[in-house]
Amino acid sequence: MLAIEVDKLFKQYKNGVRALDNLSLKVNCGEIFSLLGPNGAGKSTLINILTTFYKPTSGNVTVLGKNLCKSIFWIRTQISCAAQRVSIDDHLSLMENMLFQSRLYKVDNVTARKRINSLIDSFGLSQYLKYPVASYSGGIKRRLDIAMNMVSMPRILFLDEPTVGMDIASRNAMWKIMQKIRDEFKTTIFLTTHYLEEADALSNTICIMKEGHELVQGTPESLKKYTKQNILRIGFSDKKKTRECAEMFSKANILPSINIRESSIFIDALENQKTFETVNRWLLEKKIPFKAIEIIEPSLEDVFLKLTN
Ligand SMILES: Nc1ncnc2c1ncn2[C@@H]1O[C@H](COP(=O)(O)OP(=O)(O)O)[C@@H](O)[C@H]1O
Numbered sequence: 134m135l136a137i138e139v140d141k142l143f144k145q146y147k148n149g150v151r152a153l154d155n156l157s158l159k160v161n162c163g164e165i166f167s168l169l170g171p172n173g174a175g176k177s178t179l180i181n182i183l184t185t186f187y188k189p190t191s192g193n194v195t196v197l198g199k200n201l202c203k204s205i206f207w208i209r210t211q212i213s214c215a216a217q218r219v220s221i222d223d224h225l226s227l228m229e230n231m232l233f234q235s236r237l238y239k240v241d242n243v244t245a246r247k248r249i250n251s252l253i254d255s256f257g258l259s260q261y262l263k264y265p266v267a268s269y270s271g272g273i274k275r276r277l278d279i280a281m282n283m284v285s286m287p288r289i290l291f292l293d294e295p296t297v298g299m300d301i302a303s304r305n306a307m308w309k310i311m312q313k314i315r316d317e318f319k320t321t322i323f324l325t326t327h328y329l330e331e332a333d334a335l336s337n338t339i340c341i342m343k344e345g346h347e348l349v350q351g352t353p354e355s356l357k358k359y360t361k362q363n364i365l366r367i368g369f370s371d372k373k374k375t376r377e378c379a380e381m382f383s384k385a386n387i388l389p390s391i392n393i394r395e396s397s398i399f400i401d402a403l404e405n406q407k408t409f410e411t412v413n414r415w416l417l418e419k420k421i422p423f424k425a426i427e428i429i430e431p432s433l434e435d436v437f438l439k440l441t442n
Pocket residue numbers: 146147148150151152170171172173174175176177178179
């Protein structure tokens with residue numbers, strides 16, 4: 134069974150903005166699914182519809198085998214959502230926050246305490262029990278927020294940008310927690326993110342969307358094959374040299390399209406070996422000092438940039 138199936142979904146707000154425009158996607162049970170897209174793509178609109186806050190304008194949505202519009206109340210008991218703003222009460226302790234959440238979901242006291250202790254353990258929160266919640270860092274608050282959302286043992290957990298603004302250590306801890314949720318609790322995770330690296334490292338499936346509809350959906354590996362051809366990278370000692378060489382390439386008009394990132398130029402290698410030889414010869418003829426030249430596999434970033442332009 135699929136966890137979520139979205140078919141030809143449209144959402145038009147009252148002001149006329151069409152935030153979702155014929156969107157279709159599928160989420161498997163037990164996977165981490167990442168929704169990637171530029172600002173305004175419609176990610177939050179979709180989360181708001183899937184979590185039953187907004188009504189779709191048209192289209193069909195199935196959650197855990199049931200029609201979203203016909204089974205709103207049942208679906209609400211099966212899911213949970215950590216929105217971008219955390220829903221922690223600073224005046225309550227960590228334990229009180231967790232217990233409060235368990236009562237909202239009508240989990241009985243004995244079960245709630247058992248679950249809470251196990252979640253505190255799994256989420257590495259026990260060392261924070263003795264401090265007031267108001268003193269927690271943003272990363273720890275977010276961790277507590279997600280732990281709270283797990284008290285009801287949801288079958289699907291929605292996370293809107295769970296690691297935005299986190300330092301590397303907190304982000305890595307959050308990645309481990311998300312994997313734990315999937316692997317130990319068998320919860321399906323539906324997350325939105327701006328970070329390609331995050332989608333690549335965590336997800337079983339990624340869906341890239343733009344202007345309200347999906348561009349492509351697949352495993353990180355299959356998406357990387359999406360660009361089909363490999364990429365030729367030429368490395369330089371600094372950014373200035375990189376730019377100068379890119380200008381010479383444009384003037385010479387020998388390549389269809391080039392990209393610059395850091396101190397490298399990236400070229401679509403339409404015919405791997407031939408492109409490599411042409412470019413290599415040209416660089417030597419023009420006596421352009423480069424540090425490296427190699428054919429590489431596309432990264433998720435290349436795929437993303439290509440698709441979203
Ligand atoms: N409540 C709303 N009323 C009207 N327009 C909205 C509302 N929420 C979002 N939008 C518009 O819908 C589009 C998609 O927004 P959103 O779903 O927030 O995208 P994302 O989360 O990918 O940045 C944007 O153009 C945004 O301005």
